[in-house]
Amino acid sequence: MRAPLADLPIVLDNVSLLARGVPIIDQVSLALVAGAPTVLIGPNGAGKTTLLRLAMGLVHPTRGSVTWGGRSEAPPTRRAIVFQRPVMLRRSTSGNLRYALDAAGVRRGARADRVDELLALVGLSGFGARAARSLSGGEQQRLALARALAKEPQVLFLDEPTANLDPAATKAVEDVIRTVAARGIKVVMSTHDLGEARRIASEILLMHRGSIVEAADAARFFAGPATPEARRFIAGELLV
């Protein structure tokens, strides 16, 4: 069997995305490479979600280019995304995972074991028969993570995965994210929660008005931000 093509590095070259002439993403250049988690931070409306969608290939740039492993056309077979409000298919918890495994091309005979494995990974063993839509917000978020992992991605995009979750549910989701990152999957995550960014990030990208205003190692970013926007954001001031 031929080895699947790599999606990393993901390179955005001078990418802009305009909606009705208004730039949502403005001349962003970025390379996402294998390694520890990259976290996008910034206020609401900074363009974090749109940047994740561009990198995932769900939207196309108005200007500039995005490449995955050097290819400009690459179906999302080695990359996955969990949306801020993931939609549960109208099936059981296991049914959602079986569907994702089927979509990922996992042969039928191997699916049952993989379902058990994924449920265990996200701490949902014993929930398989429950209707996915009857799960709590945190449980649904973890199921969405398991569903995204069904295709064994090289890179996992997470769009504010703990927004609106209580602390216990947030911890459960963050534990899964750390486990996933430890397995060598590149995590690229957005959040506007600085505490979460400190806990997860190895690299920080601060976004403001559709641009990346600062990209830095996480420890250095929090210890000595280089830009006025970063200093104000860390100080808790409003970036508008």
Next chain:
Amino acid sequence: MPPDASAFQLVLSGDPALFAIVRLSLIVSLSAVLGAAVIGLPVGALIALTRFPGRQLTIVILNALMGLPPVVVGLLVYLALSRSGPLGSWGILFTPQAMIIAQTILIAPIIAALTRQTIEDLWVEYRDELAAMDVGAAGRVATLLWDARFSLVTALLAGFGRAAAEVGAVIIVGGNIDGFTRVMTTAIALETSKGDLPLALGLGMVLIAIVVIVNAAAWGVRRVGERIAG
């Protein structure tokens, strides 16, 4: 004896003539629902999921076809199946098959239009997830039809209700032949015109009971299914 008491007696006695009519009615209407579902479900889903020039006009026409007059459908099917018509060689005019075809044409637009709306609403929810999972066009249609199955039961029920209640199309293409193409609605019309109100009322009661039972069963299936699948 007042006509309503006789009607009850007819129903309770299990009158063979009455139940032959009921049986044929169910065969014709359920077959038409099946045929219309085979056509209407995928057509509705395709219109919901594809963008093409004239799509809005297609939706307007499809919605308008939900109000197709049964007598007009009956007339068109009659012309097509009559000896000099394009399908005259089939030789099925005044048979249950002709009635099934007429009713299928009548209710396919209802099922397609309601399916289109249901699938379009679900697609708005599912679009990003299915795109992220790289699900192809055929897979999307199958997924949406399956996940909307409990809502689509309503579309099928609307089709069944229309088929079970209509008289204009089946009387034209079926001919209301006793013991062969006579169904509940045509029998009610005939018996009323003859003044045999007990049989007409008996058939009317059975028709209403069937519609209520089918709807109740579908409601039960939907409730149980939604509890299991979410």
